[in-house]
Amino acid sequence: MYITKISGFLVTLCISTVSCQSPFFNQEKVSPFEKSGKMEQIGRTGVAAMHAVLLKYESPLFCHKRTLNSSFFFFFIDSEKSILIIDKAEENEAKLDSGISAYSTLYDIETNTYRTLLLETNTFCSAGGFLGNGTFISTGGAESRGAWKAGRGHQSIRHFPPTCSDDNCLWQEFPTGKMYSNRWYPTVEQLPDGDLIIIGGSNAGTKYNTVIKNTPSYEFWPPRTDEPIQLDLLLHTLPYNLYPFVFLLPDGHLFIFASKKSIIYDYNEHKVVRELPPMPGVPRSYPLTGGAVMLPLRPENDYNVEILICGGSASPAATSAADDTCGKINLGxxxxxxxxxTFVHKRVMPDGVFGTDGSIVWVNGCQRGYAGYKDANHDPTFDPLIYHPEKPKGSRWQQGLATTDIARMYHSVALTLPDGRIWIAGSNSVDPPDIHAKYPTEFRVEYFSPPYLFKGARPKISHVPRIVGYNETFQILLHLEGKVGKVEVAMMRPGFSTHSMHMSQRYVYLNHEVSEDFQSVRIHSPPHANLFPPGQAFLVVMQDGVPSVTTEFFIEHDKDDLLI
Structure with missing residues (x-):
């Protein structure tokens, strides 16, 4: 750069575009959140968010021929904007028209407002999942609570149907006699035919499971056996076997983990296929709660399965230090x-959710204690972590992320949203709820935007089919900005969040071909439903690790049975 004088004016001449740039020079801006991401506090849940699931309840676009009780199954195609929140029957800031405290709300992520929902059975520490037709099913619960006119929930099945619009969705409850066994702290996993398997739990309230209270069995919804089926693993993993970790595997079997033990299980033949070695370290199941994720499945390695389990605690004592390790097992x-x-920091009750880029975002939890009330958990962990499964050991963990100042411990939840943000809510370590406690009952909502949302222009996708069958090819339109880098395609399901569990959460990469002009992508759907059970899914396209906003579609066994 040098300065000269022309006709009485000083003029700066730029020789280097690095040291001196024109105001018209097209320089790519770098976001201040590219490395840390961003944490924002917006909205309130109205009830303590013990359970949460992302819903889609708008105008019906098409219905399914297969019927249940002579009614059609409807699906909905507009934007995903609702989160169904469930607490137990207790005092909350949200009130029903009767003046009684609500313990379920429908939260709108566009307006950050909620609408109260009536429940009449106690949903305390229940489970949940979607049937293949889009109906959400809540299973189990706890004792009756008169002050809230809540009946016993131990054997309850609750439907939240998709055949409604956002302003008239209501619960449909079957209080007793629908499940064979009382189930408090059970696990639900969706099966490849679209049904649900319900596993384990206790038959009454307990700090941790006991021989007398143990429910060492499983059943199905809709029912397919005449009685519950005994699962011996749950006999041998007392007292820490509540909310067992369960994942449907590509071969159609189940991975089931409780305490330190795990098995591969054939639920059709009701037999153990393989016993796996015990996981080193502390127990990882409730109330010594760790978190578990089945890492993303990839077609290039024939959908080989790796399970990651992180955190936990050594004993159900308030002074017990949380665990700082993770274990990964390669089932192939x-x-x-x-x-x-390493888990980088000590953490019990963590939530591990998929980022839309295929990473695992860990939030919530604390450094001391266990899952329970009455000063059972202390020293909250305010900093998220991101685990990158494709990187080599020693470089998988991303730190230095945007922190929170809200303690998210017992009864916290997290869900991945279609736009790539992580929705975080809950924390209720006191009974009854108390907003003035050392660690108060939390009604505030947070959104964590991971760094992948700030690393450059996001790919744009359109013309995603409403319905896709298994083992079929479909084409979408694609818009990429700048130099074209590595393009990846995946589909994901956020799952049902409660107690560090993310039931039926999945992430599967898809084979694809990008057109020569980079304006479309030909995508191959999963070859079978063991990889991704039928129902709601979210399609994402990534360029050099930067994900698009996901687009919802439905994956179905028999597309020809759908009336459009």
């Missing part, structure tokens, strides 16, 4: 063993 190995890794 001839002799699978647990590979132990």
């Amino acid at each position: 190995d001839k002799n699978p063993q647990w590979e132990m890794d």
Whole structure:
């Protein structure tokens, strides 16, 4: 750069575009959140968010021929904007028209407002999942509570149907006699035919499970056996076997983990296929709660399964230090063993959710204690972590992320949203709820925007089919900005969040071909439903790790049975 004088004016001449740039020079801006992401506090849930699930309840566009009780199944195609929140029957700031405290709300992520919902059975520490037709099912619960006119929920089945609009969705409850067994702290996993399996729990309230209170069995919804089926793993993993970790595997079997033990299980033949080695370290199941994720499945390695389990605690004591390890097991190995890794920080009750880029975002939890009331958990962890499964050991963890100042401990939840943000709510370590406690009952909502949302222009996708069958090819339109980098395609399901569990959460990469002009992508759907059970899914396209906003579609066994 040098300065000269022309006709009485000083003129700066730029020789280097690095040291001196024109105001018209097209320089790419770097976001201040590119490394840390962003944490924002917006909205209130109205009830303590013990359970949460992302819903889609708008105008019906098409219906399914297959019927249940002579009614059609409807699906909905407009934007995903509702989160169904469930608490137990207790005092909350949200009130029903009767003046009684609500314990369920429908939260609108566009307006950050909620609408109260009436429940009449106690949903305390229940489970949930979607049938293949889009109906949400809540299973189990706890004792009756007269002050809130809540009946016993131990054997309850609750439907939240998709055949409604946002302003008239209501619960439909079947209080007793629908499940064979009382189930408090059960796990639900969606099966490849679209039904649900309901596993484990206790038959009454308890700090941790006991021989007398144990429910060591499973059943199905809709029912397919005449009685519950005993699961011996739950006999041998007392007292820490509540909310067992369960994942549907590509071969159609189940991975089931409780305490430190795990098995591969054939739920059709009701037999153990394989016993896996115990996981080193502390127990990881409720109330010594760790978090578990089945890592993203990839077609290039024939959808090989790796399970990651992180955190936990050594004993159900308020002084017990949280665990700072993770274990990963590769089920494709001839002799699978647990590979132990750091969890960076001590953490019990963590929530591990998929980022839309295929990473695992860990939020919530604390450094001391266990899952329970009455000063059971202390020293909250305010900083998220991101785990990158494709990187080598030693470089998988991303730190230095935007922090929160809200303690998210017992009864916290997290969900991945279609736009790539993480919705975080809950924390209720006191009974009854108390907003003035050391760790108060939380009604505030937070949104964590991970760094992948700030790393450049996001791909744009359109013309995603409403319905896709298995083992079929479909084409979408694509818009990329700048130099075209590595393009990846995946589909995901956020799952049902409660107690560090993310039931039926899945992330599957898809084979694809990008057109020569980079304006469309030909995508191959999963070859079968073991990889991704039927129902709601979210399609995402990534360029160099930057994900698009996801687009919802439905994956179905028999597309020809759908009336459009």
